[in-house]
Amino acid sequence: MDRIPRLITGVAGAAAALFYRVDRHGPPLPDGPLLVAANHPNSLLDPLLVFGCSERLTRPLGRAPLFEHRLLGPLLRALGGIPVYRRQDDPEAMHRNEEMFRAVVDLLLGGGAIQIYPEGKSHSEAQLATLRTGAARIALQAEERAGWRLGLTIVPVGITYSRKELARTAVAVRFGEAFRCADLKEQYRKDPVVAVQELTARIEMGLRSQTLNLPDQRDRVLVDVAEKLYVRQRRQVPWRARERLGTRFPRLQRFAAGLEWLGRTDPEGLAELRRKVGEYARLSEQLRAGEGDVPSRFTFGPVARYVAARGTLLLVGLPFALAGALLWAPVARFPRFVVRRTRPDYEITATHKLLALIGGVVAAWALWILAGYLVGGLWLALTAAALAPVSGYTTLRWVELANEVREDASLFLRLQGRPDLRRRFAVLRSELARTFDLLEQRRRKAEEELHARARGDNVSADGRQGEG
Numbered sequence: 001m002d003r004i005p006r007l008i009t010g011v012a013g014a015a016a017a018l019f020y021r022v023d024r025h026g027p028p029l030p031d032g033p034l035l036v037a038a039n040h041p042n043s044l045l046d047p048l049l050v051f052g053c054s055e056r057l058t059r060p061l062g063r064a065p066l067f068e069h070r071l072l073g074p075l076l077r078a079l080g081g082i083p084v085y086r087r088q089d090d091p092e093a094m095h096r097n098e099e100m101f102r103a104v105v106d107l108l109l110g111g112g113a114i115q116i117y118p119e120g121k122s123h124s125e126a127q128l129a130t131l132r133t134g135a136a137r138i139a140l141q142a143e144e145r146a147g148w149r150l151g152l153t154i155v156p157v158g159i160t161y162s163r164k165e166l167a168r169t170a171v172a173v174r175f176g177e178a179f180r181c182a183d184l185k186e187q188y189r190k191d192p193v194v195a196v197q198e199l200t201a202r203i204e205m206g207l208r209s210q211t212l213n214l215p216d217q218r219d220r221v222l223v224d225v226a227e228k229l230y231v232r233q234r235r236q237v238p239w240r241a242r243e244r245l246g247t248r249f250p251r252l253q254r255f256a257a258g259l260e261w262l263g264r265t266d267p268e269g270l271a272e273l274r275r276k277v278g279e280y281a282r283l284s285e286q287l288r289a290g291e292g293d294v295p296s297r298f299t300f301g302p303v304a305r306y307v308a309a310r311g312t313l314l315l316v317g318l319p320f321a322l323a324g325a326l327l328w329a330p331v332a333r334f335p336r337f338v339v340r341r342t343r344p345d346y347e348i349t350a351t352h353k354l355l356a357l358i359g360g361v362v363a364a365w366a367l368w369i370l371a372g373y374l375v376g377g378l379w380l381a382l383t384a385a386a387l388a389p390v391s392g393y394t395t396l397r398w399v400e401l402a403n404e405v406r407e408d409a410s411l412f413l414r415l416q417g418r419p420d421l422r423r424r425f426a427v428l429r430s431e432l433a434r435t436f437d438l439l440e441q442r443r444r445k446a447e448e449e450l451h452a453r454a455r456g457d458n459v460s461a462d463g464r465q466g467e468g
Contacts, residue, residue: 005057005079013052016045018393019167019354023246024053026175026210030153033142034058034113034178037135037203038157039211042164043122044072044351049159050115053173058115059107061100065089071355082107084134086120101138108142108152115157118203122347124164126220127213128204136199139181140188148185153178156203158210162245165349167335167357168400170245174210212249214256215263222274223255225281226436230255232293233433240292240408258436261443273435280428287414287421290407294425298412310405317398324395327368327388334360365389 016022029036036058040046047060060076064083067073082103085093104114116138119129135154143150156176163169181199188195214220227248231237262270287294338356339349365388372384415422 002057005059008075008079009051009057012048013054015354015358016048017052018396019045019350019357020049020161020171021168021244022049022052023170023172023244024175025172025246025249027177029054029056029058029113029155029175030178031056033108033111033150033152035108035135035139035152035154036113036115036157037118037154037207038115039128039159039207040117040119040122041124041159042161042350043348045164045354046117046122046159047115048354049171049173050157053175056113058113061104061114061116063089064093064096082114101141104138105142105145108138109146109150114138118200118207124217124347126215126217128207128211131200131204131207133196133200135203136181136196139199140184140192140195143182143185144188148182151180151182153180154203154206156206156210158207158212160212160245160249165346165353167350167353168396172244172246172249174246174249176206176210179206212252212256213260215260219256219259219274221281222277223252223259225284226277226432227251227255228291229280229293229429230433230436233429239295242291242404255436258439258443261446262439265446269439273439276428276432276435280425280432283425283428287411288407289411290404292408292411293429294411294415294422296422296426298415303412306408310401314398314402314405317394317401320391320394321398324391324393324398328364328392328395331357331360331364331392361392 034056036050036054038046038050047062050058059080059082061082061084062076064085067076067081067083082100083096084100085096087094107114116135118131118135120132120134121129123129139152139154142152155178158172158174158176160172160174161169162171164171179202181202184195184199187198212220212223214223231251232239237243259270262273284294335353335356339352342352344352365385368384368388369381373381
C-alpha cells in the first residue's frame with residue numbers, strides 16, 4: 001500500500017539531493033507515532049529534503065491551495081498529504097481544519113508519521129518566525145485520545161541553506177533528539193492553552209538548537225566569513241578546503257551566539273567588528289577566493305601534489321564529461337530559461353528550478369531511450385537508459401571539480417609577486433582571530449558572573465525562607 005508514496009518520496013528526495021549538496025546529520029527517526037517538526041526556509045524544497053533524508057515515510061501537511069495545483073495536487077494526494085486551511089488563503093474554509101486535526105490524530109493513533117512546519121509559512125528571515133500552535137495541539141490531542149499511552153515522539157529538524165536559490169549549493173539537514181509530551185497530561189487537563197504553549201516552547205527550543213538564528217540577515221555573511229577565517233588562522237582547517245555545511249554548522253552557531261551577545265552588550269563593538277569582517281570579505285571577493293581562503297604562502301610540495309591529483313582526475317574524466325555535456329547541456333540550461341519566463345517570487349525560485357529540471361531530465365532521458373531503440377533495438381535502448389544518467393552525473397562532478405581547480409589556480413596566479421597582499425590578509429586575519437578569542441573570553445566571563453549571581457540569589461532566598 002505504501003509502495004507508490006515510497007517511490008514518489010524516493011525520486012523526489014533523490015532529485016533534491018542532486019539539486020543541492022545535502023549534508024544530513026543526527027540520529028535516525030524513531031519508530032512508532034511520530035511528528036517531524038521542521039523550519040521552513042524554502043517552500044516545496046523543504047519537504048523534499050525531509051523525504052530524502054528520512055528513513056521513514058512521513059506524510060506531509062500542506063497548504064490547501066497546493067492540493068488544487070495541476071501537478072502538485074495529485075502528487076500530494078498520492079503521498080497521503082493532508083491539507084491545511086489558512087486564513088490568508090481562504091478565510092471561509094478555516095472550519096475545515098477540524099477535519100485536518102481528526103485526520104492527523106487518526107494517522108498518529110495508527111502509528112504513522114507526519115511532517116509539519118510550525119512557522120506556518122516559507123520565509124527568508126534571519127531567524128525562526130513565531131511558531132504556530134498547531135503542532136503542539138495535534139500532539140496533545142493524539143495523546144489525550146490514546147489515554148496518554150500513545151508514546152508519541154517529536155523530532156525537530158533544522159534545514160539551513162547556503163544559497164537556496166542556486167543549484168548545487170550546500171544545505172544542512174539536522175535531525176535533533178526525539179522528545180515526548182505525555183508528561184504534560186495533568187497540565188493539559190487543568191489548562192489546555194498553557195499545555196499547548198509549553199509544548200510549542202519545547203518545539204521552538206528544539207528547532208533553535210538545529211537552526212542558525214541571527215539578529216540581522218546581513219550578519220549571515222559576517223558569521224560565515226568570520227568562522228571561515230578563524231578556523232584557518234588557528235590551523236584547524238586547510239586554507240583551500242571546502243568543508244561541508246553540516247561540519248561547519250556547530251561553529252557557525254557558536255559565532256552566531258557570540259554575535260547576538262555582542263549586539264546586546266556592546267553595539268559599538270559589533271559595528272566595528274562588522275566593519276573589519278566586511279573589509280576582509282571584500283578583499284576575498286576581489287580575489288575571488290570562493291569557499292576557501294587566501295593562504296599566507298604557497299609551498300612547492302602541496303602545490304605539486306594538488307596539480308598531480310586533480311589534474312589526473314580531470315584528464316581521466318574528460319571524455320566522459322564531454323559525452324555527458326553533449327547529452328545534457330540543454331537540460332542544464334532549461335531551469336534558467338523557465339525562471340526567466342515565469343519570474344517567480346524569490347521564495348519559490350528554487351522550486352521552479354527543480355520542477356523544470358525534473359521535467360527536462362525525464363523528457364531527455366525518454367528521448368535518448370527512444371533514439372536508442374530506433375537505432376539499435378531493445379539492447380541499445382537499455383544501454384542508453386543506464387548510461388545517460390551516469391554520464392550526466394559524471395559531467396556534473398567533473399564540472400564542479402574543474403571549477404574548484406580553476407578557482408584555486410586563478411587565486412595562485414593572482415598572488416604571485418604580491419607578498420604585500422598576502423601579508424595584508426595575514427595581518428587582518430590575525431587581528432580578527434585575536435578579537436574573536438577576546439570576545440569569547442569576555443562572553444564566558446559574563447556568563448560565569450551571571451550564573452554566580454543567580455546562585456547567590458538562590459542561596460539568599462533559601463536563607464530567608466529558612467528564617468521564616
